[in-house]
């Protein structure tokens with residue numbers, strides 16, 4: 001096991017990095033419940049795909065939504081990003097529709113190899129059980145609506161929610177074609193004045209960046225809400 005994965009070393013590194021992030025976050029947004037953020041971050045300290053600024057930004061976007069907000073996430077994996085969003089939501093009726101095939105399938109070459117390796121390590125055939133356990137452990141189970149489906153099929157089956165979603169977060173297949181298709185399929189779900197955000201903008205997944213640039217130029221979004229590392233958020 002690499003030195004950085006030794007439990008004590010990992011805990012010290014987590015405390016340092018999270019503490020550094022929280023000092024800035026508390027100054028920028030003293031109104032948000034950053035203790036709740038830290039509780040979620042601690043839960044995911046051994047297996048998380050995002051950085052503190054990205055997770056913090058999702059938490060902030062969710063915290064800024066009205067009570068009982070409805071959220072769609074495309075690409076939930078084991079539910080880490082989903083839980084950071086859930087932690088920011090308020091109101092008993094707040095819900096996250098977590099759309100994922102829960103099989104780690106991707107048409108993006110580099111991603112496909114990564115998922116295969118990770119699935120072998122987990123020894124699992126679906127991430128849905130892990131997703132459910134994470135939500136239950138953190139006390140968010142009532143907020144999650146896992147949608148076990150291909151993204152575009154889910155956009156058909158959930159068509160009744162078009163125009164009724166406060167926040168859509170897209171982090172599914174990172175190929176250009178898939179990201180563009182997700183963007184076109186899911187942006188009509190966002191309410192007027194609501195937010196759509198993407199992971200991996202400006203990352204090595206250049207198809208994501210290209211799809212977003214094209215749609216920005218086409219006037220699909222009214223304004224940029226904010227950027228945190230590779231997350232970019234727009235208002236519809």
Ligand SMILES: C[S@@+](CC[C@H](N)C(=O)[O-])C[C@H]1O[C@@H](n2cnc3c(N)ncnc32)[C@H](O)[C@@H]1O
Pocket residue numbers: 049050074075076077078079080081082099100101102103104105106107149150151152171172173
């Ligand atoms: C990068 S991971 C999501 C990570 C998660 N949002 C997080 O930050 O913790 C991408 C996920 O998208 C899912 N996915 C990829 N293509 C999909 C598709 N066409 N339909 C549904 N899910 C898809 C994969 O199964 C994988 O779980």
